[in-house]
Amino acid sequence: MNERRPLLLALLLVALAFELVVLAWGERPLDIARLLFSNTWGNRYGLGQILFRTTAIALSAVAARVALRAGLFHLGVEGSIALSALAVGALGAALPRTVPAPIAVAILVVVGMQVGALTSSVVAGLKVRFSAHEVISGIMLNHVVSGLTAWGFAAGLAEKGSVHTRPLPIAWVAARLSVFPGSSANVAGLLAVASLVGWAFLARRTPFGRELRAVAASPSAARGAGVRVDRRLVQALLLSGAVAGLASVHDVLTRGNAEEDRTEGLGFTGLAAALLAGDSVVGIVVASAFFATLAQGGLAINARVPREASDLLVGLVVLLVAIAPRMSAAIDRRWAR
Amino acid sequence: MSRVLSLDFLGQAVRVALPYMGAAMGGVLSERAGIVNVALEGTMLVAALAAAWGALSTGSVVVALLSAALAGALVQLVHGTAVVHGKADPIVSGLAINLLALAGTRFLLRALYASSSNSPTIPGQSSSLLRDPASWVVVAVVVATTWTMTRSRFGLRIRAVGEHPEAAASVGVSVPRTQLLAVAAAGVAAGLAGAWLALDQRQFSSKMSGGRGYIALAILVLSGHRPGRAAGIALAFGAAEALELVVQETAKVPHQLVQTLPYVVTLAALVVFGARRRTTAHG
Numbered sequence: 001m002n003e004r005r006p007l008l009l010a011l012l013l014v015a016l017a018f019e020l021v022v023l024a025w026g027e028r029p030l031d032i033a034r035l036l037f038s039n040t041w042g043n044r045y046g047l048g049q050i051l052f053r054t055t056a057i058a059l060s061a062v063a064a065r066v067a068l069r070a071g072l073f074h075l076g077v078e079g080s081i082a083l084s085a086l087a088v089g090a091l092g093a094a095l096p097r098t099v100p101a102p103i104a105v106a107i108l109v110v111v112g113m114q115v116g117a118l119t120s121s122v123v124a125g126l127k128v129r130f131s132a133h134e135v136i137s138g139i140m141l142n143h144v145v146s147g148l149t150a151w152g153f154a155a156g157l158a159e160k161g162s163v164h165t166r167p168l169p170i171a172w173v174a175a176r177l178s179v180f181p182g183s184s185a186n187v188a189g190l191l192a193v194a195s196l197v198g199w200a201f202l203a204r205r206t207p208f209g210r211e212l213r214a215v216a217a218s219p220s221a222a223r224g225a226g227v228r229v230d231r232r233l234v235q236a237l238l239l240s241g242a243v244a245g246l247a248s249v250h251d252v253l254t255r256g257n258a259e260e261d262r263t264e265g266l267g268f269t270g271l272a273a274a275l276l277a278g279d280s281v282v283g284i285v286v287a288s289a290f291f292a293t294l295a296q297g298g299l300a301i302n303a304r305v306p307r308e309a310s311d312l313l314v315g316l317v318v319l320l321v322a323i324a325p326r327m328s329a330a331i332d333r334r335w336a337r
Numbered sequence: 338m339s340r341v342l343s344l345d346f347l348g349q350a351v352r353v354a355l356p357y358m359g360a361a362m363g364g365v366l367s368e369r370a371g372i373v374n375v376a377l378e379g380t381m382l383v384a385a386l387a388a389a390w391g392a393l394s395t396g397s398v399v400v401a402l403l404s405a406a407l408a409g410a411l412v413q414l415v416h417g418t419a420v421v422h423g424k425a426d427p428i429v430s431g432l433a434i435n436l437l438a439l440a441g442t443r444f445l446l447r448a449l450y451a452s453s454s455n456s457p458t459i460p461g462q463s464s465s466l467l468r469d470p471a472s473w474v475v476v477a478v479v480v481a482t483t484w485t486m487t488r489s490r491f492g493l494r495i496r497a498v499g500e501h502p503e504a505a506a507s508v509g510v511s512v513p514r515t516q517l518l519a520v521a522a523a524g525v526a527a528g529l530a531g532a533w534l535a536l537d538q539r540q541f542s543s544k545m546s547g548g549r550g551y552i553a554l555a556i557l558v559l560s561g562h563r564p565g566r567a568a569g570i571a572l573a574f575g576a577a578e579a580l581e582l583v584v585q586e587t588a589k590v591p592h593q594l595v596q597t598l599p600y601v602v603t604l605a606a607l608v609v610f611g612a613r614r615r616t617t618a619h620g
Contacts, residue, residue: 025448073428126604130611133558135375135428137607139551140600147597154593268436275429308444308453315436319415322430323423 006324007276009331013320014313021309032301039300040293046300048180052254053292054285055189059247060270061277061284062195063116063240067134068274069203070236071216075138076123078267079145080241084115085248086149086165089258090157093166101171108172109191109249116245117238119145124237128230134237142267153260164259173256188253191246199243200281212236269295272318290317346579348466352537353599354575356381359475359530360553361560361567362482363523367413369486369562370519371499375431376416377527378550379438384409384524384531386442389541390449392459398470402532409528410521412438417520421513435550443543455542459535471533478526483564485522495519527553548600555603559610570606577602 019029040046060077067074088108095104122141126132159166174188203209211232214222219229247266252258273291277283291314298310360377367374387408391401416434419425443453450456466472486492497505498515506512527550534549535541556574560567578599584590 021444073432075432122604126607126611130608132607132611133554135432136551136555136558137604139548140555140603143548143600144597144604147593147600151591151593155591268432271432272436306444306447306453308440308447311440312437312444315433315438315440318436319419319425319430319433322425322433323419326422326424 006328007321009328010317010320010324014317017316018309018313021312022305025305025309027304032305035301035304036293036297040297044180045182046296048177048183048185049296050289050292051177051180051189052184052186053295054289055192056247056250056266057269057273057288057291058192058284059195059243059250060266061273061288062192062199062270063243063247064267064271064274065277065279065284066199066212066243067236067240069209069216069279070212070233071219072127072134072233072236072240073138073271074120074123074237074240075135075267075271076120076141076237077138077240077244077270078263078265079138079142080116080119080244081248081251081263081267082142082149082261083119083145084112084245085251085258085263086152086157087115088112088245088249088252089165089168090152092168092172092252093257097169101169104169104172105253108252109246112245112249112252113242114245116243116248117241120237120241120244121234124234127237128233149260158260163261164257166257168252168256170256172253174253184254186254188250191250195243195246196281196284203279203281208232208235269314272314275318276321346576346582349579349582350572350575351472352466352575353578354571355472355475356530356534356549357553357556357571357574358568359478359533360527360550361556361571362478362564363409363413363525363527363530364553364557365482365486365523365560365562365564365567366495366526367417367520367523368557369499370495370516371502372417372420372516372520372523373427373431374413374416374520374523375428375551375554376413376434377431377523377553378546378548379431379435380409380412380416380524380527381531381534381546381550382435382438382442382544383412384528385535385545386445386456386541387528388532388535389456389459392536393457396460398536401536402471402474402529405528405532405535406525407528409526409531410524413520413524413527414517417517421516439544442541446541446543453543456540459539461539469536471529471536474529475533478529479564479568482526483568486564491518552599552603555607559606574599574602574606 022029022032040050060081063077064074088111091111092108095107119141123134123137126137127134153163157165174186177185211222211227214225214227215229215232223229244267248263251263269291273284273287276287294310294313298307301307360381363377363380364374384405388401388405391404392398412434416430419430420427446456447453494505494510494515497510498512502512531546534545538545556567556570560570581595581598585595
């Protein structure tokens with residue numbers, strides 16, 4: 001059986017659901033679809049926005065995928081992004097403005113990854129030391145981080161009367177790509193490329209990548225084969241957090257500051273993209289571009305159909321992809337009769 | 338110290354505990370039947386909106402509670418069907434449903450009340466904890482779940498299906514049917530907990546479940562999936578969080594940090610119980 005068919009079936013059903021939602025809102029699906037596409041893939045600004053969002057989601061998706069490879073649903077990616085964004089933004093505002101841009105960016109990248117990994121270490125520690133389920137501890141961590149960052153911004157890290165840090169020097173902010181005029185597409189997107197390439201290498205060419213898969217398949221079998229399971233789980237979660245930190249650096253270097261709640265939901269969209277992509281790096285790019293289109297398209301249609309409709313599709317995609325193989329097999333059986 | 342022993346404190350502890358209890362009962366019903374249930378969070382959220390809608394459109398608490406129970410059961414049946422018949426990974430299905438619930442409630446808020454953050458206020462006065470029928474309904478859910486799991490034929494089937502599906506099937510118990518009934522019951526329980534939230538706050542607001550479904554899962558794990566114990570642990574969580582009242586009045590802790598208390602309490606509980614489990618396992 002063709003491996004991609006379940007995925008196509010799921011996407012077909014998502015398109016159908018989109019149509020139903022639009023109809024329920026009293027709009028014509030074809031009009032709305034045209035509006036969505038002409039404002040996303042249809043012009044250079046829209047393409048730039050999609051490119052920007054794709055890189056942001058892809059970073060978060062790589063973070064989720066690293067943990068998924070070891071069989072872990074690391075929801076703490078969301079909190080890791082939020083806390084390291086605050087740290088990177090605050091540090092960026094505090095560093096002397098005379099520091100040359102490459103050095104400043106290097107410092108921010110290192111600190112962002114460190115803070116991201118440190119945040120995720122809570123989940124890692126609870127997992128291997130106290131056998132707490134990572135889904136529960138991840139969500140708890142996110143809520144704690146949300147309070148911490150709100151307090152951090154309020155307690156002086158934000159500019160007076162605002163919810164964002166002081167701006168970084170212009171020279172450090174990532175240069176926009178002039179081929180996509182007016183859009184947020186910028187060279188910080190290279191962080192996403194680096195993380196994708198790095199992950200492709202780690203996953204395929206190193207014992208680390210192979211052992212993570214063994215751990216996911218069966219921890220006891222992996223242990224029997226000589227894999228140090230706990231160590232690999234911790235490494236996966238810390239690396240996942242470090243990549244989440246990169247996602248926050250991407251956000252701060254794009255906007256030139258850190259802002260409260262700006263990355264909200266990015267961790268979950270990344271997980272959705274990672275689940276949709278499966279164990280494929282190209283898949284991560286495609287899935288991220290798909291969710292980027294939904295997010296940007298949601299804004300484009302917001303005046304006529306609430307953009308929440310496109311958020312709705314993210315959850316639906318994940319659910320349908322989860323049941324698609326079974327649906328596809330059921331259809332095969334019916335045809336075979 | 339006197340503040341800790343006051344009636345206010347006790348009331349606050351129960352107030353915090355009630356939604357945990359309802360959701361944890363939902364967790365007992367479905368996880369004992371073998372369906373891992375991360376979807377409790379989204380179930381509470383959808384049911385809370387259903388309760389607010391019921392109360393706002395009819396003014397009746399009974400209608401509010403019924404719509405919440407029905408909405409909860411429906412959400413859980415989607416989860417159950419995806420897992421039982423669609424062979425979805427239960428965690429993926431649960432997370433997907435939570436994403437759907439978050440976006441779906443916001444979409445419906447815009448459709449029903451032209452706002453993406455909250456519903457209008459439910460008219461009428463907020464009644465005291467003891468006079469609030471929703472509180473008693475949640476207590477009834479705890480009693481009913483305990484009775485179901487320990488005394489009823491349905492509870493016996495749930496346990497059989499969860500522990501030994503093949504054995505249950507061999508004596509003629511339909512495993513998928515029992516599992517779907519169990520998650521529907523779980524949906525009613527978690528749904529009523531969601532209704533309690535909306536009725537207590539006199540409105541629905543986006544994200545109002547605030548991670549309570551996940552905290553209920555933690556309580557469930559700590560209780561060893563036993564309903565009575567889960568209710569007791571929920572009360573302990575309530576008491577720990579009610580310290581919030583004391584802390585806010587006496588110390589100058591920033592409110593943003595005070596609000597993280599429920600989640601810190603949960604993480605701490607996972608550490609303490611995890612450590613205990615570890616020592617008993619090794620000693």
